[in-house]
Amino acid sequence: MKSATLIFKNQSPRFLLTFLASLSAFSPSQAKDAVPPTFAAVQTILEKNCISCHNYGEKKGDLVLDRGPIKLDDPNELIKLVSGSDPEMPKKGNHLKTAQITILKKWIDAGAPFPEGLVLNDSHAADLDWWSLRPLQKSPLARIAAEDEAWCRNDIDRFIIAKLHEKNLSPSPQADARTLARRLYYDLTGLPPTPAQMQQFLQASATDLDQAFENLVDKLLNSQRYGEHWARHWLDVVRYGDTHGYDKDKLRLNAWPYRDYVIRSFNDDKPYSRFVEEQIAGDVLWPGTPDGVIATGFIAAGPWDYIAHVEVGEGKVDGRVAKNMDRDDMVTATFNTFMSITIQCARCHDHKFDPVSMEDYYRTQAVFAAVDRANRVYDLDPAVQKQQQSLSAKLSSLKSSQSDLQKKISQLKLAHPNLKKIEVRLKELKAIGQDTVKAPEYGFHSHIAKSPRTEKWVQLDLGAPSSLKSIELIGCHDDYADIGPGFGFPKRFRIEVSNDATFKTGTRSITDKSQADYPFPGVLPQVFDIDYKKKLRFIRITATHLAERKNDYIFALAELRVLDHSGKNLALEKTVSSLDSIQAAPRWRKSNLVDDKFPHPQNETAMKELSKLESKRSQILKTVISNKIQQQQAALGEAIKTTEKQLSSLPKGKLVYAAAASFKTQGQFKATTGTPRPIYFLTRGDIRSVGPEMSPGVPPLWDHSPAEFKLANNHTEGDRRATLARYLTDKKNPLTWRSIVNRIWLYHFGRGIVDSPGDFGRMGAPPSHLELLDWLAVDFRDQPSLKALHRKIVTSSTWRQSSANDPRKSSIDSDNQFYWRAQRHKLTAEEMRDSALTASGLMNLKMGGPGFQDFVLEKNQHSPHYEYQKYDPQNPASHRRSIYRFIVRSRTQPFLTTLDCADPSQSVAKRDETTTALQALTLLNNPFMETMAKHFAHRIENQKDPLAAAFQLALNRTPNADERSSLQKYAAHYGWANTCRLILNLNEFTYVD
């Protein structure tokens, strides 16, 4: 057991579990024989030097050394590779020592025995001995000198000043009242104070600055603007957008309820633990609450490949790859957002630096195995929901009976001696028909009906009574549902003529084909002669038995030709009306019926054969399928129709784009209805290299945190997510609490205590003040109120320092990573836009609802174009806070993008800050800014002192003499609009001290 002790000391608890499990699997005598006494030594060598590449997941060089049985083509080869003065292996790190090589050699000579069930771990990555993974404990308060007590307003300050002194630094003086107020407004609400608000604060602070400041903190934390501003930070991290991204980049019209949920949660100071749990499994943990469903918008917030899911689907490799990457996005977002750990590295190989194995990764994928991103109802009353569920269940049982019947019919058909042959030949003929030349204008197309026995008509107005010789009907050609020629041509119909447009009087029949099925015509013209001498104006074709499409029924015609005795087509471009029609230009519209564009078969003989055979087939079908079956079929159709009607008459409920296990099928995009897809271990992350199936679980990142979830056999998919949710908010979770506290700190100070807020792993940045971080994290874990955390931070002396430079301190810590001053804040893209709207007086503070679109949407039918440059910035619809903007992925908003706005297709833990010539151009010239300048001017130009008013609105101060002289002179020459344009471009408008 000596070697075992050694292992215990160095290995992760997870390793221990596996190792103990492997031991317990042996009988004692077996263990003695199967594990040579030197295996522990072998294990150390392998784990330190080999496993990072030669593991089951990666199989570099097709060599697997992390589990038995070891397969070596040439046992000597391995030793050769690690021996000599310049050995080929290990690729990285030190060469093996002679003693180590000897151990390996002995082991290989013994046949490389390997304990059954044991899996080795890369010893670099597997251990939990890392600052962010150590158990969270409240740090002792920093000890400080007596003279520093006065500076310290709260415990944050104690940690900060202790570190400052350690680095031979000292804090800066407190900023003045005006600066504090302006900074606080931006920090907590993302907006500047109004002149009146500033005045009010300055008055109050004159008597007691501390009290006035604390009152202001409370006031702003209670303002609705607070939630709007902090939601923007959150949405950066969770990659929120209002379109799908990828190809076509279609609109996601129901994403916004999630955005509003985030705002609401911040404003309500929802306990952070609940906020986290809701976003992963709110629908499971708080069933029946709207927020429970809406919150899972988090899972769905990222980009989604419409083509790969809807058009390709899981039946094809590309579709399965897309599904895998879709889950990868969910797993990545969850762990990056809540735990700041880069789990996604373990998709193709064990994490190289952090204790996350490929098994852990695929177990986590299994948590999301039953959900997709789709629209989902969130606000239905439970009774309606119940009714909906029972009707849906009834519908699906009816549909399954229908499909059973269909199967039975297929079998009957199969039993017929000729039918199969006929159908094969029909398929060939249809393939020949593929070369039919057709225009993009297909023809007339009625609405879709659920039952074939629905009457539909289309009619022609010749404009004046005319004498007629014959009428021609020509069928459509559409590959939809593999139908091809004769698409939509009614099975039964009649043709009538009249001089009364309503066909109530003087109606005469040309032909009545409503009593028996009409022989299938394909696209061959069907001619009907007219014997009447009388001149006639209106022709109506009434379909009495519609054509089948795909479990539904329609009436379509490519062309209606009406010939006079000279052979002229009188119908051409005359007026067409109909009971109903699908207008989807260019393919389908009423006018297509008389545009002289119809399919021309290249091989007419084949088409005639097709038409004949189709009729023959119909005849046979009648004999094969008994009346009884037909009646059953009809009854089922009726029942389905009725149930669907009942379902559709229920209140619809509001929709949110969220994680969904049930939704309406869209092409190949089908819901799991709660049955998780099997998730397999994928060697090298390759969808084609399928390993064992994985059960749901998580990376075990603390003691007694099991890798596999302990769930009952009949657990629901929701149980998986609920278990993950509780894992995230477990009090023992070392990452969740550190992660959020650091994020909040970052947004207040412009720099995190850990400067890689999305990565607390070994490749991330080390914390500058670990004790402070842990102290804040423990406090927050025990009282997960974000508002309390904000209050603690902004009321500290640390936060209240001046941002002024000090050359001596700067020479020690130019990055200000020890917080010896405040960081001058550059407005973010949204803050800039919101500030300009505020200064101009146009800002509309309406909250919530669908995002405003500051672009013109073109070609929405197919591939939407988002044309920002065509949008009129005067339009008041867009004069709202930027948080309510409709966020497009494929074409990011150009003005905001130039100003370093977060890209919605990636998680942005911290915004970039650049200064570019394009920013100067956009702030000077963008039509939005030009419009803001104009309205800003309207607002001040009639005031007694326009310049002073403008300065108060934009900068919360009065202009000095120098500014006054320059700007007054400029305004006199070029007017106030130009002057306001300058003010919006001042450094001082962009930076907050």
Next chain:
Amino acid sequence: MSIDLPSQQPGRRAFLASLVGSFPGLALTDLLAQDSAIGVLHRPAKAKRVVQLFMAGAASHVDTFDYKPSLEKYHGKAWDPGEGIELFQSTPGHTLKSPWQFRQHGHCGKHLSEVVAPLGKVVDDIAFVHNIVGKTAVHSQGTLLQTTGFTTPGYPSAGSWISYGLGSMNDNLPTLVVLPDHRGLASNGTKNWSSMFLPAQHQGTVIQPGANPPIADLFPPRNSSFITKKSDQAGLAVLKKLNSQYAAQRPGDSRLTARIRSYELAARMQLSATEAMDVSKEPGYIKDLYGLAAEGPAVNDNKINEKAESEFFGRKCLIARRLLERGVRFIQIWSGNDNGHPRRNWDSHENIERDHGPLALGMSRGAAGLIQDLKQRGMLDDTLILWTTEFGRMPCAQRGVGRDHNPFVFTNWLCGGGIKGGVTAGQSDEWGYKPLDRSHPTEVYDIHATMLHLLGIDHEQLTVRHNSIDRRLTNVFGKVIKDIVA
């Protein structure tokens, strides 16, 4: 050249860049040069500039550059490559020959289809790679793979990496310029030139020749009721004064002075960008060389036609040359837009002849013009041109006269900038269905590695740390294609 740069915290280089105002160029090469990430080449560079020609929608290799006599021989017969085939949209139709004749060109005798014959004049400068394999038959992912090296969004474009690695060669124009198809952006839109986790100044700047203004916000809105040239100029002077005062009161924050400088650069960019876009003084024979139409950008495009396609692509090529002359580092030129109606891209499911004909002729005239023009100006030696597309098209028919996607093999070609001309490296099989040697295909990583190699960069060493991984353009793959390097 590898540096630590977690995306959340721009590293020292980004920090310096933001200090001095990070618009590429900025005449701040000196400051940035102190940082090892910039301007340090791993080896002598052959190329300084890159032009990436991107055929959106997936251009057919078997109808352009990859001649397949078997398709002619078995035309109309059932197509059977002897293995299961999974196509993107359809089931395999009959074997389909190209609607065009192939003829040999140049000393190298390379077969080119009629619709790319204009490139015959420069074919001895081109290296073809016919065994490129993709990872997906989905447009969006295929396009991202070619532009960023990954199939999901979230990674910097090749041009962004090069801008990041090499910096700018000019003061007044962006480092990475994109000339999209004016009819719409291809799959993924601006993701194809995003800087993502690299500092934002390395994202592409879109220039729309013919649009007014060609760069967004280059000038005040034309319909402005109050901004005039005079108010603008006088205003900039006042702004400079006030902003300088503000900066002077806040010493030690160089962002503030950088911002003042960014306004000066903006004014200079207005002049230089306008001048670079102005092709009016280009002589007639040059315009003809690029295939420009007499009507200019207003040429009739109601029905897809070769005259319009030549004008659209040719003008972008001509402007690209002018930008290259003025020190732009990387230019992406797009042929083809999104999958809208009517079709104006290379995704010829319905009809190869109808769409590939005009698009290929327009592309090859413009590209041939660009290559010849660069050559006569002595710039081809250090300008690398890469022709690419998201994947190829199938040797079999889709609905008679179209072709479905083929991610299993397709063609890239490269030219200039240290490329060995007149060679073909890597073959496809007799159908153009998969690589001839299936165990040694070429991947986008190899193309990118070669591109970086010619620019003097070791593709394994240009890395940035992002979410625990030292990311690079070539992921964990890529080898330089020695056979095409001169």
